[in-house]
Amino acid sequence: MFSKFISIGDKIELQAVSREDEEKPESPAKVYHSEVTEIQSEDTVEITMPMEKSKLILLPIDSEYDMIFYGSSGLFQCLGRIIDRYKSNNSYLLLVEMTSNLRKYQRREFYRLRCALEMHARTLREDEVQTVESRMPYTLSNDFPLKESVIVDISGGGLRFVAAQRFEQGSLLYCSYHLMNGGEHKKYEVICKVISCIELDNRPGTFEHRVQYYDIDPVEREEIIKYIFEEERKSRQKKRFSPES
Template sequence: MLSDYISPGNRVELKATGKIWMDEDARTKHIYMSKVMDVTSDDRIEILMPFEKGKVVLLPVDGEYSLCFYSTRGLFQCYARIIDRYRSDNMYILVLDLISELQKLQRREYYRFSCALELKSRLCSKEELEAFERNRKYLVDADFGLQRSVVVDISGGGLRFVANFKYDEGSTIYCSYRLPGNANDKEYEMICTVLKVSELESRPGLYEHRIQYVYIDETSREDIIHFIFEEERKIRKKQT
């Protein structure tokens, strides 16, 4: 059932497909962000009408869109057609019928994007790990004993960093970093497992770590994936 994968509150990206407007109309190529309000059946959903610069974007009835859902179970994609739009309690709602099967997007979630970011990390205490397992964010002292290193690639599932120190494989660590261009200067915090550690052949004394997020809030994961999408688009735009 659709509701097994998509839930109210999930973020969703919309991109127009086909000749909805004239080619020179910026709305045709624009990607809009919205939120799922309701899953009314296995092939029908309701979402908030997109807002940009404080104004509602009136997407046309019968317009067809590619949708990408940021679900707690991963990223999912399908195509849908707007069949109605209405106002309820000062909210503008779009009603869409799915016109293709829902597919999971593995590539997007785990696509690794090369970058250079400062990473702060330290070993995680037993008390902290137990707190995160209970879905309670608890850090003894987030800044105590932090070591600095350099992230060389990130994804929605983990990252790779290089440091002049090394953790043991299998250890659990607290990590934090900031994404460039983030207007809120948000610090992304997560608990991770060290999957693999290896010394760089070309740089003795430097160690490459591959780590996987164990506990990360979904909003942070969505922000990271969205950052990767945007950077990927900028690169493609420069290449064309």
């Protein structure tokens, strides 16, 4: 059942579960990020050891976590207990035993703002993809041509944009665009994963893409969300004071 919904490479969020005999923390437990490297059985999965600022986070054996899997067909949640940790092929890994059934997880969707923002994008090269997926620090080369596109809606979770270039579903993109931040234009350079790509019926040769941010910096995500709500606030004020209202 587990392997029907979760695949190798799927991203994971882990949050420590408090035991009944422990005092409840004043703030929510920290969220760690990992990914599936192997499904060993229907109740045992191997995952990467979380990293934070290039440092490994040694999650203790026998600790239990609330796990959210980013599967191809949606988000799924279960509880898991770490039963081993080890190094294999220069990778630091955790072996996790599922302690509850896998269930569909409904997360609140990010609010989407309609817009028309200029953006430049390109597909990551294979070596860049490997570096990004390993969650190691990286700097992308500026020597490769970027394709022009237009963002038609934006959210804290991703983008929808149109372009004359077709970017394949599942590919990773480098995307660059500007937003107002603190009264100034700030450049955002983000890695996105293509969720879908369709050719527009009324505009042959133009492709609409839906992408999700891939491991975006939480500070930048909050800045994007702040920008969206500020633009929405401005739009509501214009409607409120327009002659037709």
